[in-house]
Amino acid sequence: xxxxxxxxxxxxxxxxxxxxxxxxxxxxxxxxxxxxxxxxxxxxxxxxxxxxxxxxxxxxxxxxxxxxxxxxxxxxxxxxxxxxxxxxxxxxxxxxxxxxxxxxxxxxxxxxxxxxxxxxxxxxxxxxxxxxxxxxxxxxxxxxxxxxxxxxxxxxxxxxxxxxxxxxxxxxxxxxxxxxxxxxxxxxxxxxxxxxxxxxxxxxxxxxxxxxxxxxxxxxxxxxxxxxxxxxxxx
Numbered sequence: 338x339x340x341x342x343x344x345x346x347x348x349x350x351x352x353x354x355x356x357x358x359x360x361x362x363x364x365x366x367x368x369x370x371x372x373x374x375x376x377x378x379x380x381x382x383x384x385x386x387x388x389x390x391x392x393x394x395x396x397x398x399x400x401x402x403x404x405x406x407x408x409x410x411x412x413x414x415x416x417x418x419x420x421x422x423x424x425x426x427x428x429x430x431x432x433x434x435x436x437x438x439x440x441x442x443x444x445x446x447x448x449x450x451x452x453x454x455x456x457x458x459x460x461x462x463x464x465x466x467x468x469x470x471x472x473x474x475x476x477x478x479x480x481x482x483x484x485x486x487x488x489x490x491x492x493x494x495x496x497x498x499x500x501x502x503x504x505x506x507x508x509x510x511x512x513x514x515x516x517x518x519x520x521x522x523x524x525x526x527x528x529x530x531x532x533x534x535x536x537x538x539x540x541x542x543x544x545x546x547x548x549x550x551x552x553x554x555x556x557x558x559x560x561x562x563x564x565x566x567x568x569x570x571x572x
Contacts, residue, residue: 338369339417339436341427342409344402346377348423349386351527356390358426365429366436374423375409402479403495403503410494416486420504424527425450425480434520435483444515445484447477447508449523475517479504480526488514 341359345352356372363370374387378398387394395412399405406420417439421427431448438446449472452464470476477483482504492510495503511517 338371338415339363339419339432340409340413340415341370341372341419341421342406342413343372343374343387343392343421343423344377344405344409345374345379345383345387345423346400346405347379347381348383349379349381351424352383353386353390355421355423355425355427356387356392358428359421359432360391362427362429362432366432368436369415371414373409373412375405375412377405401497401500403497403499406479406503407494407497410486410489413486417483418486418489419481419483420479421524422480422526426453426525427481428522428524430522431481431520431524434522438518438520439483439485442516443518444488445477445482445508445511446518446520447483448481448520450478450480450526451523453525453527472519475512475519476505476508477517477519481524482507484511 341363343352343355352374356374359372363372372392373395374384374392375395375397376384376387378400384394384396393412395408397405397408399408409420410418417435419427419432419435434448435446450464452461488511491514492507495507497503499506508517
């Protein structure tokens with residue numbers, strides 16, 4: 338069985354459509370699955386929206402993304418984990434490609450992404466740079482990262498000393514467990530970070546990803562109250 342794990346903090350705007358898209362994609366694939374939303378101390382009704390959309394909700398008070406992802410893995414029943422960000426749409430071809438990769442012997446992997454809506458030029462260029470790096474270095478980002486339970490547990494899960502970059506760091510350790518792949522099919526992730534932050538602010542956010550063992554003070558932008566997205570698409 339595949340366990341889709343979605344970490345979420347105050348995600349009422351987007352969590353419903355993320356879950357609905359996962360249900361549709363997983364049903365099209367035809368294999369057993371579950372959807373787990375790890376509600377991290379939300380104050381806006383995220384848990385209620387997730388429950389209505391057909392997800393199992395696990396509640397935590399961590400405010401630290403690696404710990405939230407690991408809580409979802411501990412609650413999961415499946416032998417395959419797919420970690421999905423709360424603002425990311427996973428189409429059916431992605432679920433199928435993930436299943437084929439794991440059935441073919443991969444221990445884990447990721448997927449390329451494209452932004453929803455309109456984003457500034459610097460955001461599009463930044464995404465192209467990341468996709469090129471992802472292809473060359475075979476690294477996954479948090480919008481979609483998958484692994485077998487065996488490989489995930491063997492390498493100890495996400496590093497809870499990190500407040501950001503835990504997805505990229507786990508990619509490195511999963512690669513030591515066996516074949517790690519980046520599938521060709523893309524997910525669609527929200528461009529809200531690009532739309533609501535300027536280029537120089539975004540560079541500061543990305544710099545935080547490169548600091549080993551980042552602490553909350555260094556990663557403040559990721560944990561502050563989210564700014565309104567002018568290009569938001571409601572669920």
